[in-house]
Amino acid sequence: MDKANKIPPRCAQSTPKCLSRPGVTVLTDVCEHQIVSASSKHHLVPKVVEKLMQSWSTKDCYDHxxxxxxxxxxxxxxxxxxxxxxxxxxxxxxxxxxxxxxxxxxxxxxxxxxxxxxxxxxxxxxxxxxxxxxxxxxxxxxxxxxxxxxxxxxxxxxxxxxxxxxxxxxxxxxxxxxxxxxxxxxxxxxxxxxxxxxxxxxxxxxxxxxxxxxxxxxxxxIDINPGATIGPGLFIDHGTGVVIGETTVIGTNVRLYQGVTLGALSLPRDAGEKMKHKKRHPTIEDNVIIYSNTTILGGDTVIGAGSVIGGNIWLTESVPPGTKVLLKRPELIYHHSHVDA
Missing domain, CATH: 1.10.3130.10 (serine acetyltransferase, domain 1)
Structure with a gap:
C-alpha cells in the first residue's frame, strides 16, 4: 500500500482526526481536542463558587x-x-x-x-x-x-x-x-x-x-458514645446495630447481642440544650444478658443485677434483680400450598 494512502494511527491538531471503532475508521477535519474544549463547562464553575461563598458568608451553611x-x-x-x-x-x-x-x-x-x-x-x-x-x-x-x-x-x-x-x-x-x-x-x-x-x-x-x-x-x-460508663467484662456478641447512649451505665460482666438499643425516651425538639447534662439512658447492673433487637429506654430505667432480657423486648420501666423478661410466644399462621407433582 502507498504510504500516502495509509490512515495515520494518531493525529495532531493540524491533521485530520481519525475516529475509529472495531471494523470502522472515519476521518474528520476537527481535532478531538477542539470538540472537548467546546463542550467544557469550566467557564460556568465561577457562578457555583459565588453561590457557595454567599452561603458561607450568610452562615446558612457550616464551615471551618x-x-x-x-x-x-x-x-x-x-x-x-x-x-x-x-x-x-x-x-x-x-x-x-x-x-x-x-x-x-x-x-x-x-x-x-x-x-x-x-x-x-x-x-x-x-x-x-x-x-x-x-x-x-x-x-x-x-x-x-x-x-x-x-x-x-x-x-x-x-x-x-x-x-x-x-x-x-x-x-x-x-x-x-x-x-x-x-x-x-x-x-x-x-x-x-x-x-x-x-x-x-x-x-x-x-x-x-x-x-x-x-x-x-x-x-x-456498633455505636458506643464515649460518655457511657461501662464496667469490665463487656461482651457484645455479633454486634451489628448495637447502640449505647451517652449517659448509659453498664455494670460488670454484661452481655449484649446484636440490635440492642440502650437509648433515651422521646425528646423535645430543643433537647440539645435542655437535656445535655441529664441522665437520659438506662442503667444495666452486673451480670445482665440482653438478647437481640431489644430496646431499653429512659434515664430512670434500671435493669437489676442478674436479669435476663429476651429478644425483641421494648422496655421503658425498671426490672428487679434476677428477673427474666420474655415476650409471649406469637401466634404463627401457616398456609400450605398444594403443588401438583
Missing amino acids: ISPVSIPSHRAVVDIIEQARRILFPGYFTSAKLHAANLEYYIGNETAELYDKLAEQITMAIRHDCRRHGQPCTNCEVRANELSYQFIEQLPGIASILAQDIRATLEGDPAVNGPDEVIFSYPGLRATTVYRMAHELHRLGVPIIPRIMTEWAHGETG
Missing part, C-alpha cells in the same frame, strides 16, 4: 474557615491503631516481637503515641477555645498534661480489655481462642476504641473522643 487547625480525622485513626499495637503487642504489627526487644518496641510506640496525641489535643483545645470565644488556656501545656494522663491509663485499659476478652471466651461457644477475638471480633474492636475514647472524654478532651467512637461505629456497626 479559621487560622486554627481542626484535629485531623486521619491522625486520630492513626492514634487508635498505634494504641491497639501497644495494648495488644504482636497482633497488629509486622515486627517480630520477643523478650529481648519488647521493652524497646513498647517504649518507642508509646513515646510516638504521646507526641501524636498531644499534637491533636492541642488542635482540639485551640479549636474549641476559638469556636466558643474562650480566653487562652495555654493549650500546648494543657495538651501535654492530658496526653500524659491518657498514657498513664494504658495499663488499666489493657487490664479491663483482658477481662472483656475473657468474658467473650466464656460466653461464646463458637470462639476458637483469644487470638480470634482480638483479630476479628467487632465487639472487642468497638469496645477497645470506646475504652480509649472514654478516658479522653473523662479528661475533658474536646471532639477527639467522638471522632474515635464514630469511626469505630462505621467500622463495626
